[in-house]
Amino acid sequence: MERARREALRLEAARLFEQGLLSDAQIGCRFRVTRMSVNRWRRAWRDGGSGVQGSWRRTMQTGR
Numbered sequence: 001m002e003r004a005r006r007e008a009l010r011l012e013a014a015r016l017f018e019q020g021l022l023s024d025a026q027i028g029c030r031f032r033v034t035r036m037s038v039n040r041w042r043r044a045w046r047d048g049g050s051g052v053q054g055s056w057r058r059t060m061q062t063g064r
Helices: 002-019 026-032 037-049 055-062
Strands: none
Touching: 002 026, 002 037, 026 037
16 A cells, blocks of 8 residues: 555656656655655656656665
């Protein structure tokens, strides 16, 4: 269940990245995660886009 919730947050963050209106810190506050976590999500999204969930998950699990 926790994994599904985290994935939902990342997908919502990807939607916000596409809009380009909020900083990593603002997104972090919204989801109650650190700015650095959001930065990792943004890099994974930028490198693979929100449509490649497999690589997104691998990036999130390894923290790279």
